[in-house]
Amino acid sequence: MDTGGFRCIECNEEAAELHRDYRNGILKLTICEFCQKPVDRYIEYDPVIILIDVILCKTQAFRHILFNTSLNIHWKLCVFCLLCEAYFRWSLLQGSEQSSDPADIIRYTKEWDFYGMFGLAALELWAFCSGVLWFLWVAVGALQGEKLDFRLLLRALLLSCYGKVLLIPAVIWEHDYTPLCLGLIKLLVLTSNSQAIRVILNSSRRLSLMAVCVGLLAEACVVQACEKLPLSIQDFLTFE
Incomplete structure (x- = not known):
């Protein structure tokens, strides 16, 4: 071989x-x-x-x-996870809008709400990965003088987001403990992200946790910026 x-x-x-x-x-x-x-x-x-x-x-x-594997499905897995997250957010959006007209179900499927949610999820994922890679570039590349393989790090981050697939069962089997399940799914994804960084860099757990925290901070900043826009992305992408 x-x-x-x-x-x-x-x-x-x-x-x-x-x-x-x-x-x-x-x-x-x-x-x-x-x-x-x-x-x-x-x-x-x-x-x-x-x-x-x-x-x-x-x-x-x-x-x-x-x-030790040639698994190159990280981009496909990324798109699928984004679709799962977008569907989850879209289902919450449609659930908050009560309607007695059965034809509205067909109308909703033709609207752009789902694509807006997909765009927001992709933007948040981009902010998270950018924050993590920037922190690692500063902490490991600039301060310690080590060369980083950003392609391998990005592949590891995308593959370690596999936990978002569990959002679909959380929507299908909705019950009183759904918020707890969502919290556990988020914890699983962040733990996997941290472990992937630790494995790639062969670093301490503290460094990987700090990188994940910086990524979460960057993601939170993007969310806050989108909410404060005069015209939200969701309103821009939705035609009614």
Whole structure:
């Protein structure tokens, strides 16, 4: 197999290969030269088990996904998560507008409210990622003099937003505990973001948490700016 670019999921040291193929379906996992453990045991695991470990924010699972796989679905996952968030906000907007005319349901599907919510969600995500990357550039790049791979960091941030997919079940199975579920989903996303930053930079938990907090601050500033605009983005995109 191609060499280079791999990492040991246990000690984070570089590795030339993950396994050796002796043909006839015989694979032998490569042992790390530093920690004397398999470089990546997840290559033998079922994807469901890997997904569970990712949800549990295990460092080894994040290293497997970010370093040892060629998973390039971060932009597709980003768009899908934005659609989930936009649908959730759009459902709240439509739920607050009571109407007795069944034809309004069809009319609402043709309006631009959903696209406005998608635009707002994309703007907030852009502000969050920009805030995180700016902080890391200052704290790690400028102060410590280390070179950052912003493409890899952005890929890690987008992939770690997978928790937003849970917004759809929260809308479908709406109940009295929905606000609590939304809070837990937000906490899952932020925890995953922090863990992804920590894995990419091999840094302390404090640095990754500070980066996430700066991203949240940038996102909050954008939200406040949009709310104070004389003509909101939602009103601009909605034709009635």
